[in-house]
Amino acid sequence: MNPDYDKQLEAAISRELKALPELAAPGALANRVMAAIGQRARVPWYRRSWQTWPLALQGVLLVGLLAAFALLCFGGWQLAHFTMLTPAAREVSGWFSLVNAVWNAANTLATALGLAFRSLGPAVITGIAVMLLASYAACVGLGTVYWRLAFCASLKERQL
Amino acid sequence: MTNAQQFEIFMRNYQNMVFSTAMRLLTNQSEAEDVTQEVFLRAYERFGELQGSPTVGGWLKTVATNLSLNHLSRYRSRWTFFSEIFTGDTDAGDGPEMEFADESNVGEKLEARDRHELVERALQKLPTAQRVPLVLYHLEGLRYDEIAEKLGVSLGKVKTDISRGREALRKKLRLTLEPENSLT
Numbered sequence: 211m212n213p214d215y216d217k218q219l220e221a222a223i224s225r226e227l228k229a230l231p232e233l234a235a236p237g238a239l240a241n242r243v244m245a246a247i248g249q250r251a252r253v254p255w256y257r258r259s260w261q262t263w264p265l266a267l268q269g270v271l272l273v274g275l276l277a278a279f280a281l282l283c284f285g286g287w288q289l290a291h292f293t294m295l296t297p298a299a300r301e302v303s304g305w306f307s308l309v310n311a312v313w314n315a316a317n318t319l320a321t322a323l324g325l326a327f328r329s330l331g332p333a334v335i336t337g338i339a340v341m342l343l344a345s346y347a348a349c350v351g352l353g354t355v356y357w358r359l360a361f362c363a364s365l366k367e368r369q370l
Numbered sequence: 371m372t373n374a375q376q377f378e379i380f381m382r383n384y385q386n387m388v389f390s391t392a393m394r395l396l397t398n399q400s401e402a403e404d405v406t407q408e409v410f411l412r413a414y415e416r417f418g419e420l421q422g423s424p425t426v427g428g429w430l431k432t433v434a435t436n437l438s439l440n441h442l443s444r445y446r447s448r449w450t451f452f453s454e455i456f457t458g459d460t461d462a463g464d465g466p467e468m469e470f471a472d473e474s475n476v477g478e479k480l481e482a483r484d485r486h487e488l489v490e491r492a493l494q495k496l497p498t499a500q501r502v503p504l505v506l507y508h509l510e511g512l513r514y515d516e517i518a519e520k521l522g523v524s525l526g527k528v529k530t531d532i533s534r535g536r537e538a539l540r541k542k543l544r545l546t547l548e549p550e551n552s553l554t
Contacts, residue, residue, distance in 0.1 A: 215547065216533070218547040219536050219537070219540060219547060220536065222540070222545050222547060223504075223508060223536045223539055223540070223545075224508050226489050226539070226543065226545070227489065227493070227504075227505075227508040227509055228508065228509070229486065229489075230486050230489060230490060230509075231486060232386040232387055232389075232390045233386065233389055233390040233393050233394075233490075234386055234389075235385040235386050235388075235389035235403075235406060236389075236399075236403060239385060239389065239403055239406060239407070240378060240381055240382055240385060242403075242407060243381060243406075243407050243410045243411065244374065244377075244378055244381075246407060246411060247374065247377070247411065247414050248374075250411070262415060
């Protein structure tokens with residue numbers, strides 16, 4: 211395209227757009243915002259987002275959470291090393307052994323799947339991947355057709 | 371004067387600017403109102419810092435732009451995806467032409483207000499993919515690379531979309547480019 215033409219067009223469009231005055235906000239908007247501010251002000255501090263809490267409270271909560279996390283880590287380490295100290299500790303250790311068993315099973319399954327994939331060879335793996343992609347594309351396509359058929363009228367209205 | 375009263379005055383000073391930014395990006399009044407409200411709620415949270423700051427206008431515009439773009443990407447991307455697959459509505463040049471009272475010498479006969487209304491309507495009828503980068507470039511003063519980064523698209527696409535948007539606007543407004551840049 212002609213660079214001179216582009217420059218002229220850019221300047222002309224820029225002039226047109228920059229000459230536009232600000233659009234008038236609806237008259238009720240200010241009242242709506244003030245009402246929303248009033249509504250927010252009535253919500254107690256502990257029900258607001260953390261960022262809006264008083265700074266001192268934010269600090270206290272942060273320190274408290276860090277302490278709780280440190281305690282949890284320390285407790286977990288203690289349980290792992292001194293499980294035979296009390297019957298309660300032994301019981302808690304039992305819960306962890308269940309988690310450990312699940313983890314071991316998942317690990318074994320993942321190893322087996324890895325071995326199976328390696329033995330299948332690249333051609334079969336590529337075939338499976340292509341099939342999965344084709345299935346995904348078919349789902350998206352059918353979903354799109356369904357969407358279009360179901361909401362055709364409302365979409366056209368919104369486009370106008 | 372209470373803090374709330376001061377804020378209300380502050381808001382009334384800037385509400386048109388914020389609303390215009392949102393409206394030109396979203397082209398939907400209720401969505402633009404929602405974004406404007408959110409901008410001012412955020413402004414209220416840091417009213418102490420903003421009050422009297424020389425950059426407050428820029429801050430409000432940036433927040434309005436970012437919230438509008440977030441809104442577009444969150445709530446409209448899926449809808450646009452589905453609608454554009456079927457309609458192929460990406461080239462504004464094929465869209466409906468604006469109606470003119472007198473086609474012979476539009477620029478001379480239209481009052482400035484009518485002209486602005488016409489440009490505003492033409493802008494709003496552009497497809498989102500062209501209107502948004504065009505507004506960011508010409509009205510918000512962003513560079514091509516900044517627009518590409520904000521929209522998460524390539525630099526080439528931004529340039530192409532802006533170029534198509536300008537061309538579509540030229541057709542809709544029936545601008546004639548003269549060698550000395552004058553408009554007819």
